[in-house]
Amino acid sequence: MVGKIDLKGNWQLALDHECTGENIFYNDNIFLPDTTSNARKGKVSDDCHTGHLTDTYKFEGYAWYRRTIDTNALKCSALELFLERTRITEVFVDGISLGVQESFCAPHIYDLTEFIGTGERELVIRVANVGYKTGGGHMTSPDTQTNWNGILGRIELIGYGAVxxxxxxxxxxxxxxxxxxxxxxxxxxxxxxxxxxxxxxxxxxxxxxxxxxxxxxxxxxxxxxxxxxxxxxxxxxxxxxxxxxxxxxxxxxxxxxxEFRTSEGKFMVNGRETFLRGKHDGMIFPKNSYAPCDIDEWLRVMMISRSFGINHYRFHTCCPPEAAFIAADMLGIYMEPQLPFWGTVTAPDEDGYNAYEQEFLISEGFAILKAFGDHPSFCMMSMGNELWGSKERINEIIGMYKKLDKRHLYTQGSNNFQWFPCVVENDDFFVGVRLSKNRLLRGSYAMCDAPLGHIQMLKPSTVHSYDSIIKIAGSVHEEDNSAGGTVQIQFGTTMKTVSASESDDDFVPDIPIVTHEIGQYETYPDFDEIEKYTGSLKARNFEIFRERLKNKGLLHLAKDYFYCSGQLAKACYKEELESVFRSKLLAGFQILDIQDFTGQGTALVGMLDAFMDNKGIITAEEWREFCNDAVILAVFESYTPLSASEFVFDIRLVNYRPVSLYGKKVIYRFEWEDKCCTGSAVISDDSVYTDICRSTITMPYVDEITSAVLTLEVEGTDIRNHYEIEIIPDLKEVGLEGVHIFRELDSEAERLLDEGRTVLLFNKPENYVEGFYCQDFWCYPMFSSISRMMEKPEPVGTMGLLNDVSHPALKGFACRKYSTPSWWDIVMSSRFEILDGKAEDKRVIVRMIDNFERNHDLAMLYEYNKSSGKVVVCTSDPDKLMKSNEGRVFLRSVVDYVRGVT
The missing domain is CATH 2.60.40.10 (Immunoglobulins)
Structure with missing residues (x-):
């Protein structure tokens, strides 16, 4: 390059809604780089979408951009027009077409050499955000950056020398x-x-x-x-x-x-083993509705990710602009762009083969490699998301890229073939959620994709590892539930029927395994966020959700819903991530996500909001306790040990840092009330995974639930972790003397109420939601709809407890406002009654937060006045409560309250 002219500034604009190219009137102006929506061009929309944000200036069609250029301004021998990021373009100079370019991901570059030295010329760029050869994944999705029209980033005339x-x-x-x-x-x-x-x-x-x-x-x-x-x-x-x-x-x-390579199932960076701590990225930037092309903004969001322990970005069916790669270069982030595709890849001789689409996608991959391949952060490349079709054709396409560019590692895609995963010859690593239908590689799943994960189905603990699932002993021999060689799968926000591949129950990849889209634990909306949407994208979905809650008479609980659902989501994420770090045979994870996802039903799954701002649920420092390049772990069976029992825990260290921790001291502290016991051990191994020691602490004798904290730290470092423990009284039985207990309000109960007594009603409600401890997966609107389409069970869809901790019925069951492991047995033994429209005269003591689509008023323990007395209603199964320690303590607390107010 010998010089360049920046073409940013005012351009004439004509919007061609009908895409005719006729009678074009440049009756508006736009300052480029920008999009028509962000510049508020066109007619304002009154649409209100609930599944994603609303683009209030949505335009789809042809947009014509015009200005003059001076071809004498650069003393050059070759001249190019450089458009960094746009849609389908056709460029005209004085009405002469220079051709059409279609890349979503790479710059559009047009040769203007023939016009050098000819003075002022009319430059017209027609940008079409319709007529794509493929859907475009999250490059065009309304769920993320929208199907914008415009020209972003660098818009330049670039002059080159004779050679x-x-x-x-x-x-x-x-x-x-x-x-x-x-x-x-x-x-x-x-x-x-x-x-x-x-x-x-x-x-x-x-x-x-x-x-x-x-x-x-x-x-x-x-x-x-x-x-x-x-x-x-x-x-x-x-x-x-x-x-x-x-x-x-x-x-x-x-x-x-x-050097980024693999060895014996692990990723190696410069010869040293590393672990991918990845986040999903769909390029969500709701302020402007498009991915920025400036380095500073990518540095901002990526520095936040790094503060949360992230070292890897997996771009979902999209590729970021060069500014993202430069920011990742500067921060040390391992990048994995994907082809903008989410669908079926067929071979040329198969039904459904779309030559235009496939040729475009193949060329898009070559364009990505050519445009960004030099960046050290560009370490991996994926063929797309959740692909189906021809394994042979997918393998052939990977081979094309490998032949051209061996600097990167390649994978066939993320979670390809879903229940029937495989590895093809050219795969360098495997990304998936399972190794066969029941061999699960993450802790949570949608009901339509059941079986569910260990975090959804098992009581919280810190023992789960995926190693036994990866390295199976013998054959699993699972049943193939596909009928007629087909299977129904979740596909995006809907479902489709695909040809089933033969399932290999003994499938064990001999390449690095990365677990795909782990997490997906949502939080209730924070309606204060609505005011942050100051651009053309509006959170009208939040406004509708707020109105729904208001119509149910529950808007006063919105802050508590947000806080308590967030605390449960945080706990689920901790267990999810620690399970991954306990797994020696995994090579990394890709979380979905530390950031809220703005679409697909509105999936508020982040500890950060869509703007990458902290929601106030967890600090970056606390998150790094269980997600970092070095993590200290306690391994124990239960968060709820019994009074006076032996609490046994192992301490393990996972260290991917380039510095040795050999000889350093690991200190643990177990604190309850104003007491503390401590211990220590020396790190005697320099391996990535090190078992430090096994410790045993005798729990104090307690007569009520007592909170305790187990803290671990590596002395002289920032490596620490903590676990909130609840010590449970060892209660063998619950005295029911003097308490009037009923299964229904019969005549005897009515008589006691007339006398001013209090009765305890163990009710089996007719209208209820099943008790489910774990946080809802992704978001209820999307997956309930998919379950109905597939005629499968719908998700429970609840989001954790909201407890009235000031109520005397919980005095003997010392608990927090939100769900903690002491509630697991109780919740899973309960039905939560739907009190919609009936709760005005009732005081709810233990409430379950419902999702923002239904907003049911759900209660497991509540009371109300009747006649001259009081009814205390519990919708738990008392027989099941009697079978667990926590259940008995909870039951005793409720009974003591009822006895005390009788």
């Missing part, structure tokens, strides 16, 4: 200490170029300039790095800039000296 380099590829070799550079030499068959390497970003020299010759129109060179060169990784993201100068035409390229 210049293009299609430059940089391949570092950390073993030889060299950088291989290849490029196409344009303008001359042979010549010389000077290669220099600088430190980035300060521009200081990192080595001597190196002159190379090129011939046959190709430049190939190996640049020797200085002896003290630095490696790039998450722990030391050191960057260099390679400069190529051909007779004054200069090009600059960021790179890092790194």
């Amino acid at each position: 210049h380099c293009k299609d430059i590829s940089i391949t570092p070799d950390i073993h030889s200490g060299t950088v291989k550079v290849t490029a196409e030499a344009v303008g001359a068959e042979s010549g010389k170029a000077v290669i220099t390497v600088l430190n980035y970003p300060d521009g200081s020299e990192a080595g001597e300039s190196f002159e190379v010759s090129f011939s046959d129109g190709r430049l190939t060179a190996e640049y020797p790095m200085a002896e003290n060169y630095k490696l790039w990784s998450e722990h030391n993201p050191y960057l260099y800039e390679l400069v190529i100068d051909v007779d004054g035409d200069v090009s600059r390229h960021i790179f890092g000296m790194r």
Whole structure:
């Protein structure tokens, strides 16, 4: 490049809704770069969507952008128009079409060389956000960045010298200490170029300039790095800039000296084992409704992710702009873009083969590699999300990319073939949620994708590991429930029937295994967020949810719903992530998500909101206790040990840091009330996974539930963790003397009420929601709808307890406002009565939070006055309560209250 002209600024605008290209009137202006929606062009929409945010200036069609350019302004021999990020474009100069380009992900570059030196010209760019050859995944989805129309990022005229380099590829070799550079030499068959390497970003020299010759129109060179060169990784993201100068035409390229490979089922960065701590990213930026092209904004969000222990981004059916790769380069984040595809890949000789779509997707992959492949953060590439179809064709496409560019690792996709996972020859790593129908690799699932996970079905503990699932002993021999060679699957926000592959029950990948989209525990909406949507995207879904809650007479509980649901979600995420870190045979995870997802029913699954702002549920410091490059874990059977029992726990250390912790002391503290006991052990191993010690603590004798905290830390480091324990009284029986207990309000109960007595009613409500302890998965509106389509059981859809801790009925069951493990047996033994429209005269003591679609008023323990007396209603099964320690303590508390008010 010898110079460039920035074309940002005012452009004339014409919106062509009918896509005719006729009678175009430029009756408006727009400041580019921007989108028509963000610039509030067109007619304002009154739509109100509940499944995603509402684009109040949605425009789909042709948008025509016009301005003049001066082709005399650059003294150059070749001239290009560079459009960093847009939709389908056609460029016209003085009415002459220069062709059409269609990439979602890569820049559109048009050759304007023929117009050099011809003075002022009319430049028109037609941008179409209709007529795509493929759906576009989250590049175009209303669930994430919307199907915007516009031109984003750099809009430039770029001038080149008579001889210049293009299609430059940089391949570092950390073993030889060299950088291989290849490029196409344009303008001359042979010549010389000077290669220099600088430190980035300060521009200081990192080595001597190196002159190379090129011939046959190709430049190939190996640049020797200085002896003290630095490696790039998450722990030391050191960057260099390679400069190529051909007779004054200069090009600059960021790179890092790194090696990202696999070995024995693990990822290796520069020869050291690493663990992918990934987040899903659909490029959600609700302020402007598109992914930014400026580095600062990507640095902002990625620094927040790093503060939450994240070192890996998996882009769901999308690829970010170059600014994201540069920010990831600077912060040490391992990036995995995906092709913008979520569907079925068929071979040319199969039914349903779509040549136009497939050719576009293949070319899109090549464009991604060409545009961003030099960045050290670009470590992996995926063919798409939850693909079906021809394994052979998918493998063939991966092979095309590998043949071109061996600098990255490749995978066939995320959760491909769902219940029938497989590995193809060209897979470098496997990403999925199961290894067969019942061999599950995460803790939670949708009901339509049952069986459910261990966090949904088992009482909270810290013992679960996926190692026994990955390394099975013998054959599993599961039943194949597909009929006629087909199976129904969840597909996006709906379902479809696909051809079933033969299930390999003994499937064990011999490549790294990454567990896919773990988590998905939602929180109730925080309606204060509505005011943050100051752009063209509006949270009208939140407004509707708020109105629904108000119509149920429950709006006064909104803050409590948000807080308590968030506390349960936090606890579920902790158990989920610790299960992953306990699994030696896993190579990483991709969480969905630390950030709210704005679509697919409105899935508020983040500890951060859609803007990447903290919701106030958990600090980044606490989250890093169980999600970081080093994690200290306690392994024990139950969060609710009995009074005076032996509490046994193992301490394990997982350390992916490049520094040794050998010889450091691990200290544990067990604190309750004003008492504390401590212990310590020395780290005697330098492995990634280290069993530190087994400890036993005798629980104090307690007569009521007592809170305790087990804290672990590695002395002299930031590595710590803590566990909130509830010590349960060892209550053998519950005295029921003097309490009037009924299963229904019969005549005897009515007589006692007339006398002013209090009765305890163990009611089996007719209208109820089944008791379910775990947080709802993703969001109820989406998955209840899919379950109905598939004629499968619907999710329970509840979001944790809201307890009236001030009520004397809970005096003997000391608890928190929200769900904690002491409630597990009780909740799972209960039905929650639907009190809609009946609760005005009732005081609810133990309430279950319902999802924002139904907003049922759900109660398990409540009371009301009747006649001259009082009815205390409990919808738990008393026989089941009697079978657990927590159930008996809860029952005693309720009985003591009823006895006391009789």
